[in-house]
Amino acid sequence: MTDADAFDYEELGLVAGLEIHQQLDTETKLFCACPTELREPEESTRRFTRYLHPTRSELGEIDEAALEESQIEREFEYLAYDTTCLVEEDDEPPHRVDEEALATSLEIAQLLDMQVVDQVNVMRKIVVDGSNTTGFQRSMLVANDGRIETSEGPVGIEDMLLEEESCQRVEETDSGVRFSLDRLGIPLVEIGTKPDIRSPEQAKEAAKRIGMLLRSTGQVKRGLGTIRQDVNVSIADGARIEMKGVQSLDDIDDLVRNEVRRQVELVDIADELAERDAAVGEPEDVTDVFEETDSGVIGGALSSGGVVQAVLLEGFDGIVGREIQPDRRLGTEFSDHAKRHGAGGIFHTDELPAYGVTEPEVEALREAVGAEPDDAVAIVADDPETAELAVEAVAERAETAMDGVPEETRDANEDGTSRYLRPLPGAARMYPETDVPPVEPDPTTVETPELLTEKVERYTEEFGLGEGVAEQVAYGRRWELFEEGVETGVDPNLAARTVESDVTELRRDDVPVENLTDDHFRGVFDLLADDEVAKEGVPDLLTALAENPELSAAEAAEQEDLGSAGEDEVREAVVEVVERNADQVEEEGMGAFSGLMGECMGALRGQADGDLVSEVLREEIQKRA
Structure with missing residues (x-):
């Protein structure tokens, strides 16, 4: 495993950029008059379900990320509240753009030294993961071409969008996902930098600078989940990766370092696979090999009518188990793809025998698929449909491993690593919103706030x-x-x-x-x-x-009887304390001050100024010392 601290990022050709998503603290939502306060799921008054499917763009294209998402058949359940309106349920057209949100976005544009567009047009961005009841997110370009300064040089700001926030994911259900509608529609700005970032430290510094500028408006929400950072990373021999949902600024530099490390390892793996003349076989059923297995995972799947699907990975022996990020291996990448199709994960021969799978079973598995000593085998045990889809996903990811680093969207983990989420979205998911008229913003109507x-x-x-x-x-x-x-x-x-x-x-x-x-x-x-x-x-x-x-x-x-005591009341209380401790005062003199001060303040129960109590106490001790 390569040490990320030893990397020469300039030599590797590191290029990184940020997308900052910040909720605005407005009275109402972006396209309706509902409040922007979050609710507890227990407060919901009703619920409804939807199934979402991708649509073609104006050019007749279907976005690849949306298409993959739609292949996972899921029911989306939405929790509604007494404040939920028909716009949020997608049963009524959106209202006009919220003026307060637009004004705040113009303030932010000034702080980022950006050029405001002449006309703001609302667009629809296809999203079929259930996080929007409409199947798309409304978004509008407000400004572009700005910049911020960092200690390693300027970072350009590509654009700033004003968008509606998505639903809040509550939990996974047996049939899909449950969402809460309280967050849907909260105004959100998305700020994208140019790919000017050249080190993990600069990425963190740029994010902190943008965060400070946003908070300077006094019009952004605070707290966990109100700001999210996406980080785009690539190296010269790698590919552009978008890491989503970074919650903490302190994680950004580690995420960039670990992604660079992952891409370096994947490039090395591709080179080694090319030398081995690696190939990926066709998935096949190997259920017979495990009919008498003691493996709890595999046995559990088979007892429920499941099957075991395998794929031969020619030339992959020792490589599937190679670490590419801390505690994450190439096999973990394969498993992430299998999980996207409902499987619990995969087993592969670089880690077997283990998990109840015996050496004879491994030998029988290798024989069943015709594996040579330099080959590896990956298996999935699940119901027939899930196993088939999952093992095909593993095979596809193994194919891309021979090419190097695949472009994809990844989910940021709390430990500074990331996992596969979906393919990178393309331009095919954007098309105009016909229900909201365009707006002509006037930057002169807002003042630049104090930083x-x-x-x-x-x-x-x-x-x-x-x-x-x-x-x-x-x-x-x-x-x-x-x-x-x-x-x-x-x-x-x-x-x-x-x-x-x-x-x-x-x-x-x-x-x-x-x-x-x-x-x-x-x-x-x-x-x-x-x-x-x-x-x-x-x-x-x-x-x-x-x-x-x-x-x-x-x-x-x-x-609470916290009225301020006058000097006479203070002196009366102090005298009482001093007389009660006369022997100590006579013996210690001013040495008794510290202990008696606390007793005096307690007697006055926060009703007197400490400086006054201190002055009177000194006087009374001196009288008796």
Whole structure:
């Protein structure tokens, strides 16, 4: 296995590009007035099913990816809610493009230094995996020809599309897939870079830069699943691979490294297979070989009326089991293709005997298909139709292994590797949407937002925040509330702590901070500005509001008795603590301060400012020392 760290990416001819998919935080969906909030599947009020099939493009062509998807017969079930409308069910034509979503996309175009098109036309993109009730996704080109800067040079931005988000996959069912309609139609921008990226590190840096620019608008959704990165990778002797669904920016560099490694290995494998004059035989039934097998997988399939299909892989001995990515082998690639047709996987002779398959069975299998010592054999055990389709898919993938790296779409795994998903889509899946009129955008109607990096710098200079705190607030979700709090007269560091670190600490303590609203924070700031609540009482106040969200900040403060104590009340409480600990004060003097300070704050229950308590306590100790 080649060490990816030893690669010279320039010598290999690495070319990479990104596609960033970001949900917009709009009030309503892209083509209807339904809300963009996600729901729990248990909240669904009804459900319906669909079967989807590909259609031909205007040129009479059928997209290869859509055709392969349609060969897998599946029923798609959709969960509908009390907010679901006829547009989402594809029982009513789409409405006009949402103006808020279009305006946000124009802001993003400005941040990416892009040229906005004169007219936005809606297109249909064929998608028959069930993720759209229509069988297609509506998409429109908004801008093109932009650029961003990275430490390794500029990266061009090819285009930006405004699209409708797909349905949310809930689970696999016995007959197909269950989807939720709550996510369908949420506005989404797709930003595609030019193939200017030349290293894994630059890919990660470019993705982070684009992510920062998107968040700078303050109009994008946050959280898991709201932004996805697709990464396109190729090397000079390889082929273009699209890796879908990268959730974490921190995974991008590893995905690029591992894909380069995979392509290098596949090129080497193709060269070795050519030297061996490799070939792929025709699939054949070898059920008889395993009639008495002790293999649980194979025996289980046969007892259910299944069969065992095999394919001879001439010259593949030792190669099917070769590792091409961490913990993934060429045989794993074959298995991915078999699984696409419903099989649980494959066995091959590079890994047998194992899994209950004995050495005599392996010998009988090799004899049944006429395998020579340099050959390998792959088998699939399943019901007759699935086994036949799966073993044919294995044979086709083995054929492409002799040519090198096949172009395909792959699914990003959490460990930085990827697996086969489907063929690369082509232009045949795009055609015009006739139900939505074109729009002529006006970029002059939107203002360029302040970048988050600029916001961090302003917070440090204008408000005196430390760089770490400034970055936490600027990149957080409540920076606008922070600025409102400062405007009411709250100390900037206290305002920052309230909207960020206090909330984080309460969440760790299992306080339901998701119940806190903007009005709750505004109320807390008003109380702080008017000295009606001490800063030490803020965590208790936020806890009370989170647990009783129907209360206002003032009502919660009164309920928890968090009113700010005056100097007389503070002194009275401090004197009581000092007198209760008179012996300790007489013996230790100011050495008793630390322990008594905590006792005083506890006695005042967050009602007093710590600086005032500290000052009064020092005075009372000095009187008695």
